[in-house]
Amino acid sequence: MAAFPLNVISMVENVLHKYDERLDQRLDERLSDNHFASRKAKEASLRRNEAAKWLRNMVGTVGGRDLPAEPSEEDFMAALRNGIILCSALNKIQPGAIPKVVEAPSDADVLPDGKALSVYQYFENVRNFLVALERLGLPTFETSDLEQGGISSRVVNCILALKSYNEGKLITNGLWRYGGNARASNLIKPVMSKDPEPLKESFSSANSDPSHEHCEEQNKITQEYKPSSEAHHSGLKPASDDEEMVDNEDVEAKQEKCDNVKYNAGEERSSKHLKQLELDQQQKESSEFQKQQDLVEQENEKNKILKQQLLAQIENKRSELLKQQQLIQQENERSMLLKQQELAQLENKRNDLLKQQQLVREESERSEVWKQQQLAQLENERVELTKQQQIVQQENERSELLKQQQLAQLENERMQLLEEHQLVQQQKNERINLLKQQLLSQQEKERVQLLKQQQLVEQHKESIQELKSMVYQTKTGMEFLQKKHQEEIIHLGKQLHSIASAASGYQRILEENRKLYNQVQDLKGNIRVYCRVRPCHHNQTSVGNIDEGSISLIIPSKNGKDGKKTFTFNRCFGPNVTQAEVFADTQPLIRSVLDGYNVCIFAYGQTGSGKTHTMSGPNNPTEETVGVNYRALRDLFLISEQRKDTIHYDIRVQMLEIYNETVRDLLSTDGVQKRLEIRNSSLNGINVPDANLVPVQSTADVLSLMDLGFKNRAVSATAMNDRSSRSHSCLTVHVHGKDLTSGKTIRGSIHLVDLAGSERVDKSEVTGDRLKEAQHINKSLAALGDVISSLAQKQQHIPYRNSKLTQLLQDSLGGQAKTLMFVHIAPEQDALVESISTLKFAERVSTIELGAAKVNKDSADVKELKEQIANLKAALAQKDEEAEQFQHPPSSKSDLSVLKSQLSSTTVSSKSGSRKIPRDDSASSLEV
Numbered sequence: 001m002a003a004f005p006l007n008v009i010s011m012v013e014n015v016l017h018k019y020d021e022r023l024d025q026r027l028d029e030r031l032s033d034n035h036f037a038s039r040k041a042k043e044a045s046l047r048r049n050e051a052a053k054w055l056r057n058m059v060g061t062v063g064g065r066d067l068p069a070e071p072s073e074e075d076f077m078a079a080l081r082n083g084i085i086l087c088s089a090l091n092k093i094q095p096g097a098i099p100k101v102v103e104a105p106s107d108a109d110v111l112p113d114g115k116a117l118s119v120y121q122y123f124e125n126v127r128n129f130l131v132a133l134e135r136l137g138l139p140t141f142e143t144s145d146l147e148q149g150g151i152s153s154r155v156v157n158c159i160l161a162l163k164s165y166n167e168g169k170l171i172t173n174g175l176w177r178y179g180g181n182a183r184a185s186n187l188i189k190p191v192m193s194k195d196p197e198p199l200k201e202s203f204s205s206a207n208s209d210p211s212h213e214h215c216e217e218q219n220k221i222t223q224e225y226k227p228s229s230e231a232h233h234s235g236l237k238p239a240s241d242d243e244e245m246v247d248n249e250d251v252e253a254k255q256e257k258c259d260n261v262k263y264n265a266g267e268e269r270s271s272k273h274l275k276q277l278e279l280d281q282q283q284k285e286s287s288e289f290q291k292q293q294d295l296v297e298q299e300n301e302k303n304k305i306l307k308q309q310l311l312a313q314i315e316n317k318r319s320e321l322l323k324q325q326q327l328i329q330q331e332n333e334r335s336m337l338l339k340q341q342e343l344a345q346l347e348n349k350r351n352d353l354l355k356q357q358q359l360v361r362e363e364s365e366r367s368e369v370w371k372q373q374q375l376a377q378l379e380n381e382r383v384e385l386t387k388q389q390q391i392v393q394q395e396n397e398r399s400e401l402l403k404q405q406q407l408a409q410l411e412n413e414r415m416q417l418l419e420e421h422q423l424v425q426q427q428k429n430e431r432i433n434l435l436k437q438q439l440l441s442q443q444e445k446e447r448v449q450l451l452k453q454q455q456l457v458e459q460h461k462e463s464i465q466e467l468k469s470m471v472y473q474t475k476t477g478m479e480f481l482q483k484k485h486q487e488e489i490i491h492l493g494k495q496l497h498s499i500a501s502a503a504s505g506y507q508r509i510l511e512e513n514r515k516l517y518n519q520v521q522d523l524k525g526n527i528r529v530y531c532r533v534r535p536c537h538h539n540q541t542s543v544g545n546i547d548e549g550s551i552s553l554i555i556p557s558k559n560g561k562d563g564k565k566t567f568t569f570n571r572c573f574g575p576n577v578t579q580a581e582v583f584a585d586t587q588p589l590i591r592s593v594l595d596g597y598n599v600c601i602f603a604y605g606q607t608g609s610g611k612t613h614t615m616s617g618p619n620n621p622t623e624e625t626v627g628v629n630y631r632a633l634r635d636l637f638l639i640s641e642q643r644k645d646t647i648h649y650d651i652r653v654q655m656l657e658i659y660n661e662t663v664r665d666l667l668s669t670d671g672v673q674k675r676l677e678i679r680n681s682s683l684n685g686i687n688v689p690d691a692n693l694v695p696v697q698s699t700a701d702v703l704s705l706m707d708l709g710f711k712n713r714a715v716s717a718t719a720m721n722d723r724s725s726r727s728h729s730c731l732t733v734h735v736h737g738k739d740l741t742s743g744k745t746i747r748g749s750i751h752l753v754d755l756a757g758s759e760r761v762d763k764s765e766v767t768g769d770r771l772k773e774a775q776h777i778n779k780s781l782a783a784l785g786d787v788i789s790s791l792a793q794k795q796q797h798i799p800y801r802n803s804k805l806t807q808l809l810q811d812s813l814g815g816q817a818k819t820l821m822f823v824h825i826a827p828e829q830d831a832l833v834e835s836i837s838t839l840k841f842a843e844r845v846s847t848i849e850l851g852a853a854k855v856n857k858d859s860a861d862v863k864e865l866k867e868q869i870a871n872l873k874a875a876l877a878q879k880d881e882e883a884e885q886f887q888h889p890p891s892s893k894s895d896l897s898v899l900k901s902q903l904s905s906t907t908v909s910s911k912s913g914s915r916k917i918p919r920d921d922s923a924s925s926l927e928v
């Protein structure tokens with residue numbers, strides 16, 4: 001947690017601690033102050049109430065109407081301020097003690113000036129009262145004590161003293177606790193009284209007979225409670241009936257008391273009674289005290305509860321504060337965490353975005369390059385197409401022209417023949433008509449000249465004979481002409497037949513040509529091994545001399561004299577060889593695939609030696625740097641396009657991966673990587689039925705499928721190369737062709753195999769899964785070596801079943817199949833051991849010697865084949881000539897119907913396939 005919240009917490013804790021301390025202190029102070037003050041107030045109010053109660057008893061409720069039973073200090077002072085109640089009470093105790101009391105006007109009485117009596121007018125009452133008290137020796141107070149702000153306790157003390165005096169006077173007739181001295185008693189005189197006797201009387205008889213005293217007392221009491229008329233006379237208002245009754249009861253009780261006293265008269269009884277009274281008084285006081293103590297205790301109890309409540313409240317507040325602190329702390333931590341998470345998320349998002357941007361950029365660059373390539377390709381195709389269209393058009397035009405010429409010629413001939421025929425017929429008719437006319441005239445003449453006519457008949461017979469012979473001659477001439485035409489038409493038919501057979505011969509020649517072509521490929525070797533050295537990453541190269549067919553490695557020795565090891569292959573490519581040069585020897589095999597052969601191209605070598613570079617090219621390939629895969633596919637589609645008039649090709653693609661001896665479909669789009677089985681069927685040969693076999697129309701189609709395949713391919717990191725492929729990938733193009741003339745079908749395929757890195761296990765510093773992968777890779781590569789070398793040695797048993805790789809490629813690794821292996825080595829000095837092991841493997845599978853021997857052995861055949869090809873070319877030239885001849889129509893005339901039938905049969909045979917007798921010049925660059 002940050003330092004800031006800690007400081008805050010400690011500060012809050014300090015403040016709380018101090019607050020607690022102060023709170024405790026104040027509470028204590030308040031409790032003590034409150035306790036004392038409330039106790040005092042309580043006591044004061046008790047005393048005030050007691051005084052009020054006594055005064056109300058003394059002056060009656062009516063007289064003391066302004067004085068409530070339990071008055072507040074204010075009310076109490078206000079009620080006594082005019083001194084009437086005080087004077088009345090004193091006069092009750094000591095009648096006539098204050099002879100003149102200034103009375104308050106009754107409610108009905110209204111002063112002349114309409115105002116209440118002023119305070120000063122009552123001052124007289126208070127002053128007289130105080131003087132009387134002084135005389136009685138009772139405690140007094142200042143007149144100002146009755147005003148607001150005065151000391152009420154002094155007034156209350158004074159009244160309670162008067163009360164005690166009265167009680168004492170009633171009971172002990174002068175022995176009372178406030179004074180009790182004779183001086184005080186003697187001093188009591190009526191104030192402003194003209195008749196001081198009553199006072200004198202009462203105080204002078206202080207030590208007289210108790211019974212007398214009691215009687216006196218009774219008299220006084222009786223006097224005190226005289227009928228209302230007397231009370232009225234003494235200045236007090238008459239009491240109400242209830243009050244009167246209570247007073248009477250009091251009087252009766254006192255009377256009874258007096259009677260008892262009388263009854264128990266005597267010193268002893270009197271003293272006992274006094275003691276009893278004192279005890280009562282003490283009990284009363286103690287009960288009073290007890291009450292006060294109880295009140296104090298109750299107060300304490302209440303204070304305790306209050307304190308506890310306060311403490312509980314404080315505790316609650318403290319715990320609430322603590323909770324709030326914790327919540328704040330938690331909130332701070334949570335917000336810190338959230339901030340960190342947000343930051344992390346933002347960072348991740350930023351990284352993702354950067355990656356995506358990078359990917360998008362790469363993708364767009366790549367697609368741009370591909371677009372350009374495709375555009376170039378399309379342009380080429382378009383140009384090619386235009387050329388072909390032009391050629392076809394010219395051919396059509398030429399044949400159309402020929403036909404028209406022939407037709408025109410035939411029409412001319414027909415017209416000529418018709419004309420000739422009509423002429424002959426006309427001559428014949430004319431002659432017949434002439435003869436008829438002559439005969440008619442002759443008969444006429446004969447009729448006329450009978451004799452003459454006989455002679456003439458003889459003459460006519462002779463001329464008819466002549467005419468007959470002439471008609472016969474004409475007929476014979478016609479027949480001769482007819483015959484001649486027939487012969488000519490038959491000759492034309494023969495010519496057509498020979499042209500048709502020349503066309504089919506051309507197909508046969510093409511077929512033979514294909515065979516010869518592939519025989520030549522065979523002679524070059526069915527298994528060919530090429531070595532390729534990639535550019536060195538630093539100066540210390542282990543590669544010595546590289547010539548066309550061999551490569552030597554420099555073997556350093558400890559004695560400083562370096563050794564040299566040479567390896568021989570079909571061809572060796574140095575670091576500066578272009579991709580086109582590498583592909584040059586592969587190119588003829590693409591035609592073989594379209595001729596129905598199986599071809600297998602491998603890239604072998606340790607990780608980082610350049611396998612992918614050879615097969616696919618660098619990361620962003622250009623027209624010059626694209627690899628074998630692209631070039632092979634480009635040629636495949638180009639040749640199939642060139643042959644489209646004679647053969648229809650169906651091309652399909654499969655892309656498989658062999659990882660840890662399991663076959664997986666790299667063109668799977670559902671994301672599920674199933675383990676696939678390799679099957680061998682009599683119809684389709686070796687195949688993987690569950691893998692996707694996608695029909696393609698162009699190189700672009702294959703490239704997009706390859707992209708999908710590369711994405712699906714398992715690529716994992718090793719200590720040597722972080723882009724190392726740990727599986728074999730196999731792109732297979734299946735070609736199914738149908739000859740449009742003969743209906744024959746052709747099946748061929750090409751496998752483009754990028755093998756997994758061939759490095760040794762110990763050097764890869766791998767364990768666990770990686771070790772298992774490496775073991776599987778090495779095992780399958782060894783199995784491939786075994787199969788190829790067994791094939792090269794023409795052994796009886798070929799161990800195809802030792803690995804999934806050889807099982808999968810079985811159809812393309814034997815018989816007529818062609819195998820090309822590009823062996824890659826890294827030229828660096830530290831890769832020397834690996835390079836030697838790679839080249840040894842390659843030499844083992846290489847058939848260079850066998851191929852060479854075969855070339856030597858069959859060199860005569862090659863010559864013969866070359867001669868055959870030359871002969872075939874000559875034959876083709878002859879056929880061309882014959883075709884040329886066909887363009888010139890026969891000059892002789894023959895029967896029209898025969899000619900027509902010959903022509904119609906020629907057209908039919910032309911439709912059935914010999915319409916065009918191509919030399920296929922456009923394909924000549926690739927074909928042979």
Ligand SMILES: Nc1ncnc2c1ncn2[C@@H]1O[C@H](COP(=O)(O)OP(=O)(O)OP(=O)(O)O)[C@@H](O)[C@H]1O
Pocket residue numbers: 533534535575605606607608609610611612613614618619721723724725756757824
């Ligand atoms: N003939 C070459 N000319 C220029 N650069 C090359 C050549 N051959 C390989 N390289 C470069 O060397 C590096 C490693 O090559 P490449 O990735 O093709 O090796 P590899 O054997 O396919 O490795 P892996 O087994 O990891 O796939 C790449 O950067 C590649 O571009």
